[in-house]
Amino acid sequence: MTPQSEDFSAWYNEVVVKAQLVDRGPVRGTMVIRPYGYRIWELLQADLDRRIKEAGHDNACFPMFIPESYLRREAEHVEGFSPELAVVTVAGGKELEEPLVVRPTSETVIGEYMAKWIDSHRDLPLLLNQWANVVRWELRPRMFLRTTEFLWQEGHTAHIDEADAMRETEWALDTYAAVARELAAMPVVPGEKTAGERFAGAVRTYTIEGMMRDGRALQAGTSHYLGTNFAKAFNIQYQDEEGALQYAHTTSWGMSTRMIGGVIMTHGDDKGLVLPPRLAPYQVVIVPIGRKEQGEATAAEARRLGAAIKSMGIRVHVDDNRPQLSPGFKFNDWEMRGVPIRIEIGPRDLADGVGTLARRLPTAEGQGKETIPLARLPEELPQILADFQAFLLARAEAFRNEHTRAVDSWDDFGAQVSGGWALAFHCGRTECEDDIKADTAATPRCIPADGPAEQGDCVKCGRPSPYGKRLIFGKAY
Amino acid sequence: MTPQSEDFSAWYNEVVVKAQLVDRGPVRGTMVIRPYGYRIWELLQADLDRRIKEAGHDNACFPMFIPESYLRREAEHVEGFSPELAVVTVAGGKELEEPLVVRPTSETVIGEYMAKWIDSHRDLPLLLNQWANVVRWELRPRMFLRTTEFLWQEGHTAHIDEADAMRETEWALDTYAAVARELAAMPVVPGEKTAGERFAGAVRTYTIEGMMRDGRALQAGTSHYLGTNFAKAFNIQYQDEEGALQYAHTTSWGMSTRMIGGVIMTHGDDKGLVLPPRLAPYQVVIVPIGRKEQGEATAAEARRLGAAIKSMGIRVHVDDNRPQLSPGFKFNDWEMRGVPIRIEIGPRDLADGVGTLARRLPTAEGQGKETIPLARLPEELPQILADFQAFLLARAEAFRNEHTRAVDSWDDFGAQVSGGWALAFHCGRTECEDDIKADTAATPRCIPADGPAEQGDCVKCGRPSPYGKRLIFGKAY
Ligand SMILES: [Zn+2]
Ligand SMILES: [Zn+2]
Numbered sequence: 036m037t038p039q040s041e042d043f044s045a046w047y048n049e050v051v052v053k054a055q056l057v058d059r060g061p062v063r064g065t066m067v068i069r070p071y072g073y074r075i076w077e078l079l080q081a082d083l084d085r086r087i088k089e090a091g092h093d094n095a096c097f098p099m100f101i102p103e104s105y106l107r108r109e110a111e112h113v114e115g116f117s118p119e120l121a122v123v124t125v126a127g128g129k130e131l132e133e134p135l136v137v138r139p140t141s142e143t144v145i146g147e148y149m150a151k152w153i154d155s156h157r158d159l160p161l162l163l164n165q166w167a168n169v170v171r172w173e174l175r176p177r178m179f180l181r182t183t184e185f186l187w188q189e190g191h192t193a194h195i196d197e198a199d200a201m202r203e204t205e206w207a208l209d210t211y212a213a214v215a216r217e218l219a220a221m222p223v224v225p226g227e228k229t230a231g232e233r234f235a236g237a238v239r240t241y242t243i244e245g246m247m248r249d250g251r252a253l254q255a256g257t258s259h260y261l262g263t264n265f266a267k268a269f270n271i272q273y274q275d276e277e278g279a280l281q282y283a284h285t286t287s288w289g290m291s292t293r294m295i296g297g298v299i300m301t302h303g304d305d306k307g308l309v310l311p312p313r314l315a316p317y318q319v320v321i322v323p324i325g326r327k328e329q330g331e332a333t334a335a336e337a338r339r340l341g342a343a344i345k346s347m348g349i350r351v352h353v354d355d356n357r358p359q360l361s362p363g364f365k366f367n368d369w370e371m372r373g374v375p376i377r378i379e380i381g382p383r384d385l386a387d388g389v390g391t392l393a394r395r396l397p398t399a400e401g402q403g404k405e406t407i408p409l410a411r412l413p414e415e416l417p418q419i420l421a422d423f424q425a426f427l428l429a430r431a432e433a434f435r436n437e438h439t440r441a442v443d444s445w446d447d448f449g450a451q452v453s454g455g456w457a458l459a460f461h462c463g464r465t466e467c468e469d470d471i472k473a474d475t476a477a478t479p480r481c482i483p484a485d486g487p488a489e490q491g492d493c494v495k496c497g498r499p500s501p502y503g504k505r506l507i508f509g510k511a512y
Numbered sequence: 513m514t515p516q517s518e519d520f521s522a523w524y525n526e527v528v529v530k531a532q533l534v535d536r537g538p539v540r541g542t543m544v545i546r547p548y549g550y551r552i553w554e555l556l557q558a559d560l561d562r563r564i565k566e567a568g569h570d571n572a573c574f575p576m577f578i579p580e581s582y583l584r585r586e587a588e589h590v591e592g593f594s595p596e597l598a599v600v601t602v603a604g605g606k607e608l609e610e611p612l613v614v615r616p617t618s619e620t621v622i623g624e625y626m627a628k629w630i631d632s633h634r635d636l637p638l639l640l641n642q643w644a645n646v647v648r649w650e651l652r653p654r655m656f657l658r659t660t661e662f663l664w665q666e667g668h669t670a671h672i673d674e675a676d677a678m679r680e681t682e683w684a685l686d687t688y689a690a691v692a693r694e695l696a697a698m699p700v701v702p703g704e705k706t707a708g709e710r711f712a713g714a715v716r717t718y719t720i721e722g723m724m725r726d727g728r729a730l731q732a733g734t735s736h737y738l739g740t741n742f743a744k745a746f747n748i749q750y751q752d753e754e755g756a757l758q759y760a761h762t763t764s765w766g767m768s769t770r771m772i773g774g775v776i777m778t779h780g781d782d783k784g785l786v787l788p789p790r791l792a793p794y795q796v797v798i799v800p801i802g803r804k805e806q807g808e809a810t811a812a813e814a815r816r817l818g819a820a821i822k823s824m825g826i827r828v829h830v831d832d833n834r835p836q837l838s839p840g841f842k843f844n845d846w847e848m849r850g851v852p853i854r855i856e857i858g859p860r861d862l863a864d865g866v867g868t869l870a871r872r873l874p875t876a877e878g879q880g881k882e883t884i885p886l887a888r889l890p891e892e893l894p895q896i897l898a899d900f901q902a903f904l905l906a907r908a909e910a911f912r913n914e915h916t917r918a919v920d921s922w923d924d925f926g927a928q929v930s931g932g933w934a935l936a937f938h939c940g941r942t943e944c945e946d947d948i949k950a951d952t953a954a955t956p957r958c959i960p961a962d963g964p965a966e967q968g969d970c971v972k973c974g975r976p977s978p979y980g981k982r983l984i985f986g987k988a989y
Contacts, residue, residue, distance in 0.1 A: 058625060060575040061582065062612060067625055070570030070640070077571065093547030094554065098537040098661055099645060100598075105538065118605055121577075123614065126598040126660075127649035135539060137600065137614075148535060148544055157836075163547070168576060168645065172604035183603075184575055359634075 036371075038305045043249040047300060048178070054308050054372045056295065057178045064176035064183035068292070071372065072179075074316035075295050076186065080166065082218055082313075083188065083290060086210050092162040092190060097144050099167070100135040105143040108268040112142065115235020119171040121183070137170040142236065142261070142287055145191045146269030153193060153283060155274050160203070161193040161283075179296035180253075180512050187291035193271055193283040197262070200284035204260040207288035208241045211256035214290070219298050220311040220427040221245045222435055223255055224507060226481030231465035234287075238262035244480045244507065246435040247300035250454040252480045252509040255297045258288035296512070301431050308373025309395050311427050312420040317352040319344060319416060320369045321378045324362045329382040336409070337380050340390075343413040349420070370395060375423050376416070380409070392419070398426040441505060448494050448508070452477035458505040460491035462498035471495050471508070480507045513848075515782045520726040524777060525655070531785050531849045533772065534655045541653035541660035545769070548849065549656075551793035552772050553663065557643065559695055559790075560665065560767060563687050569639040569667060574621050576644070577612040582620040585745040589619065592712020596648040598660070614647040619713065619738070619764055622668045623746035630670060630760060632751050637680070638670040638760075656773035657730070657989050664768035670748055670760040674739070677761035681737040684765035685718045688733035691767070696775050697788040697904040698722045699912055700732055701984060703958030708942035711764075715739035721957045721984065723912040724777035727931040729957045729986040732774045735765035773989070778908050785850025786872050788904050789897040794829040796821055796893060797846045798855045798867075801839045806859040813886070814857050817867075820890040826897070847872060852900050853893070857886070869896070875903040918982060925971050925985070929954035935982040937968035939975035948972050948985070957984045 036053065037045040051057050056072030059065075068076065084094075100123060106113045116139045123135040138144065145163065153161060166188045173181045190207060194200040208225050215221040223243035233240040237259040245253045265271065266282040275281050302309035312318045321341055323333035334355040341353040352374075354365055362379070369377055379391040390409050397403035407415075438455030442448050451457040452475050461467065461479060472478050486504040493500060513530065514522040528534050533549030536542075545553065561571075577600060583590045593616045600612040615621065622640065630638060643665045650658045667684060671677040685702050692698040700720035710717040714736040721729045742748065743759040752758050779786035789795045798818050800810035811832040818830040829851075831842055839856070846854055856868040867886050874880035884892075915932030919925050928934040929952050938944065938956060949955050963981040970977060 058628070060577075061579055061621060061624060062575060062577045065575035065577060067575065068573040070572050073572050074570075076573075093551075095547050095550050096545040096553075096663065098539060098542035098544065100537075100539045100542060100647075100661065102538055120605075121600050121603040121612075123598050124601045125611070127651065128595055128597075134602070135598075144538060147538060151535070157834075170577075174604065184577065186573065357634075 036305065036307065039248060039303075046303075046305070050303060050307050050371075051178045051299065056299075059178075062183065064173040066178050066182045066184075071316055072295060075298065075310070075314050076292055078314050079214070079218060079294060080188075083210070083214050084166070086214070087164050087188070087190065090162075090206060090210070092164045092192070094164050094166065096165055096167070097141050097148070099138045101138050101141075101144045103134050103136050105147065106136060108143065109236045109265060111264075112236035116140070116171070119173075121170045121172055138167070139169055139171045140287070140289070141165070141167070141189055141191065142265050143269070146265045146271060146285070149191075149193050149283070149285070150269050150271045153271060153273050156195055156276060159193060159195045159273055159283065160199060162203075163192065164188055164190045177296075177512070179292055179299070185292050187289045190286070190288045192286045193266070194285070195273070195283070197260075197284050200260055200286050203286045204239070204241060204258050204288070207258035207286070208243065208256075211243050211258065211288075211290055215243055215245065215255055215294070215297075216428065218311065218313045219294060219301070220424055220431060221255065221297055221301050222428060222432040224481060224483050226483040226486070226507070228481060229461075229463065229465075229468065229479045229506070231468045232479060234259045236261060236264050238264065242481050245297050245301060246431075246438060246456060246509070247297070247512070248303065248434065249300070250438050250456070250509070251512055252456065252507070253293070253297045253300065253512045254480070255294055256288070256290040259286060261285045261287060302427055303373070304396075306367075307371030309427070310373035310375060312375045312424045315373065315375055316350065317374050318349050318420055319351040319376045319378060320354055320374045321351065321380065322354045322362060322365050322369070324379060324381040330358070332385060333380045333382060336385060340378070340380070340409055340412065344416060347413050347417060349416055366393075375420060378412070394423060396426070396430075398422060439507075443491070443494065445494060449475050452509055456480070456507050456509040457494075458486075459494040459508055460500040461502065461506050462493035462496055463501045464496075464498070467493060467496050467498075476510050477508045478511055480509050480511065482506050513782065513784065516725060516780070523780075523782075527780060527784050527848075528655045528776065533776075536655075539660065541650040543655050543659045543661075545663075548793055549772060552775065552787070552791050553769055555791050555793075556691070556695060556771060557665075560687070560691050561643070563691070564641050564665070564667065567639075567683060567687070569641045569669070571641050571643065573642055573644070574618050574625070576615045578615050578618075578621045580611050580613050582624065583613060585620065586713045586742055588741075589713035593617070593648070596650075598647045598649055615644070616646055616648045617764070617766070618642070618644070618666055618668065619742055620746070623742045623748060623762070626668075626670050626760070626762070627746050627748045630748060630750050633672055633753060636670060636672045636750055636760060637676060639680075640669065641665055641667045654773075654989070656769055656776070662769050664766045667763070667765045669763045670743070671762070672750070672760070674737075674761050677737055677763050680763045681716070681718060681735050681765070684735035684763070685720065688720050688735065688765075688767055692720055692722065692732055692771070692774075693905065695788065695790045696771060696778070697901055697908060698732065698774055698778050699905060699909040701958060701960050703960040703963070703984070705958060706938075706940065706945065706956045706983070708945045709956060711736045713738060713741050715741065719958050722774050722778060723908075723915060723933060723986070724774070724989070725780065725911065726777070727915050727933070727986070728989055729933065729984070730770070730774045730777065730989045731957070732771055733765070733767040736763060738762045738764060779904055780850070781873075783844075784848030786904065787850035787852060789852045789901045792850065792852055793827065794851050795826050795897055796828040796853045796855060797831055797851045798828065798857065799831045799839060799842050799846070801856060801858040807835070809862060810857045810859060813862060817855070817857070817886055817889065821893060824890050824894060826893055843870075852897060855889070871900060873903070873907075875899060916984075919971065920968070922971060926952050929986055933957070933984050933986040934971075935963075936971040936985055937977040938979065938983050939970035939973055940978045941973075941975070944970060944973050944975075953987050954985045955988055957986050957988060959983050
C-alpha cells in the first residue's frame, strides 16, 4: 500500500478497496458499499436514529423524483443545485411532459407536504426525518466523500418562530458532534459557516469539521436554519393563537456515508484501516494457530472463546475457515482491515489457558501485545475496547492540536494551511474568501462555537474582523 | 368512509389517507409514506432484517443507476422490465452517452459484482441483501400495492449447485411466510408460481399469497431460483475443488412496502384500520376524560399509567394534548387508525382505580369492552396484546377458509373467483391461463406447497393436469 506520507490520496483510494469497504460502481462516480463498509453505516445509523427518535422526531419516506418546477421555487436553492442534478426524461416508454429531478436533497418536496399538513400552531413543531439515497452528479468523485449517489439522513422540521427553529438547529449540531466524538472518535469542531459557505437557501448554516491525518478538513455533518425562505416558497403557514396566518420557520440537517470516509482518514495508518470499536464490524478477531490436530484443538478453543465473547454483546469473528492462509498473512489482513483487538491462540498456549492479545495500535500506556489468560478475557474485553476507543479519540485530538496554529501574517498562513489548520482573523467578505482560496486552496471551515473572544484584522486584506473571534481555515475535502 | 361492501377500492383509498399512512406524491404513481405508515414498515423491517442476518446474510448497498446495457444481457429479464423503466438521460447539465435505468430490481448490477468477487468454491455461498428503493413505472397506481417507487429488501445469493440454491430459495419463502403470519397476522399460502406467472429470468418462482377481505389475492413476497441464467449473462463462475470452472446458481427474493397494503386489506373494516399489535405504531392508546380539574387529574393518571406500560416494552400513546376534541371523537379516531387496545380513564374511575379497556374488535371469547383495575394493567397487557394478535390471525384464517372452495366445473369456477379463491385443476398451458384470465380476470395464484395429492382434468379445457394437485385461482392485486 502507498504510504500516507507519500501520497495520502493514493493511500485512501487503495485502502477503501483492499479493506473491502467499497467498490467502484458501474456508472462513473457511483459506489458499491460492500458488507464490511455497510456494517459501519448500520452501526452509525442505529445510534443516530435512536437519538433522533428520542428527541421526538418521526421517520417518514418522501419520493425521490421531484418535479423540476419545485426546485425553481426557491431561487438560491435551484441555483446551488442545478449543476449537479440527474434528470429522468423518459419513463414507461414515453418522453415525460415535465422532467423529474432525482432528489439532491428534499427541502422542496417536503416543504410541499408541510404546507399541506400544517394548519394551526397546534401542529407545530413538525419534526420529520428520513433515511434516503440522494444524487449529486460528481465530476471529481471520491469513494464515500463525494459520490454521485450517497446515503444519508435528512431532518426537516417546521417551527412557530425563529427561537424554536434555532433550538432545533443547535440540537442537530450538538447531536452530530456527539455521534462523531462518541462513535467515530472524531474530535470535531462545531461552528457556523461564513456567508460564502452557506447551504443554498439557508439563513445560517452550522457544521462539524474534523481534521484528517493529512491536515485537511472534512465537513462531517451540517445543520441549517432556513428562516422563512422555504415557508414562503411553499406556503408553509399556520394560524397562531389569535387566528392570524404566520409563516413557519424551518430547519434541515444531514449526516451521510461521508462519515465513513472521515473514520478512515482520522485514524488510518500505513498498515491500513484503524476502526474505533463502536463502529467496527468486528471488534475482536480470534486467530487460532497450528496445523492438523494442533490446528483443530486451537480452532475448537477459539470457537468456545468466541461464543463466550459474543455472549458479552461484543462483535467477534473467529478466523477458523481459511487453512490455506498463514497466521502471518491473517494478522496483516486483520490489521489492514482495522480490527481493534486480535487474539492469537497457539498450540503451546492451550495447556496454559492463555492467548496473545494484540491491539491495532499500542495505547497511550504503551500496551500493544500481551499474554492474557483466556478465562478472564470475556469479562475484561469491554474495558479493553472502551480504553481503545478513548485512546483513538485522544490520539486524534492531539494530532489536531499539533496541526492547528493561530497565525497573524499572510506568510505564516500559507505555510500553516499546507498541512493543518490556521486560526486567523477574517474580514467576512466573500471576495476575500475567494482570494484566499485562489492563492492557497484553503477556505474558512467554520467560526468555531467555542473559540475565545478576540479582536483582530483580516489575515489577507487587513480589514477589521466582524466575528469577534478567529475562524478556522484549512483545505477541505 | 365508504363501506367495504359498497366499494372495497374506494374504502381502501380513503382509509390509507384518513389514517395518515400515506399521501399521494407529487409525481403520478408515487407516494409519501407518513410517519404512521413508515413506523409499520420499520417494525416489519427490524424483524425481517434480524432473520436475514441470523441466517448468515450480509447487508450491502448497490447503486440505483444501472447502465441500460446491463439489463439487455438477460433476454427475458429485459423484456419483462422494459415497459416499466424510468430512464435518466441528462446529468450534470449534459446529455449522457449511455442512458441510465433507475433500478427496477438489482439482479443485473449485483450479478456484475458477484462475478468480480467470486473466484473459488470457498467464496460460496455468497449471501447478500439490501434495503432499497426501486422504480417501476405504474399506469394504474395504488398506494402501497403498486407505486412507481417503493421500498423493499432484495436478497441476492450465489451457490455451488442447484441443491444449495434451492435450499436458499425455500428458506426465503419460509421466512416470508413466518413474517406474514407472526407479525402481520396474515395466513398466507406458500407455493410455486406456474410458468406463466414466473419472474422474468427465473427458472422457478415461489410466492406467498394472502386473501384480502374482498376475496382477492395479494402476492406478498416472492423467492426465485434463477438457475444459471444470470450466472451465464454476467459470467459468475467459480473454480471447483478439482480446479474446473463452473457457473454459480443464483437466487433472489424480495418483500416490499406492499405488505402494508396487505395488513390493511386483511384486517380492516368499515370503521377503518385494524392493526395487528406486532406491527402497530401504537399498541395501546390511553384517553383521559373530563374537563378542567377533573381532566387534569385523569390526564395525570393517564401519563403515570402510560409510563408504567411503556416500561413493559409496549408502544403506548397518551392522548392528553387535544383538549379541543371530544372523547367520542378521539375514540372514533383511534379506532379508524386501527389501534389494538384503547384505555379510557374517566373522573369517576380514579377513586376506584379502574379504567375501561376496549379492544379494536371483540375477540373470539366475546371480550370487547371491560372495566379493568389499572394497577394490574401493565402486567396483563402483554397477554392481552398476544391474544388480540392470535385472534386476528384466526379471524383471517377463518375468512380465507370460508371463501375458498374446490371447484370442478367451469360454471362454478366463475362464481367462486368473483368473491374468493377456487381450488381447481389446470392443464399447465399458458394459453389456457390467458383464456381463464380473459373470461374471469382470475389467474393461478400458486401451486400450494401443502395442497394434498390429487389427480384431475383442467377446469377450463378438460386436458389432464400435470401438477398432481389443485392450484389456487383468484383475482389478484
Ligand atoms: Zn479580508
Ligand atoms: Zn387448460
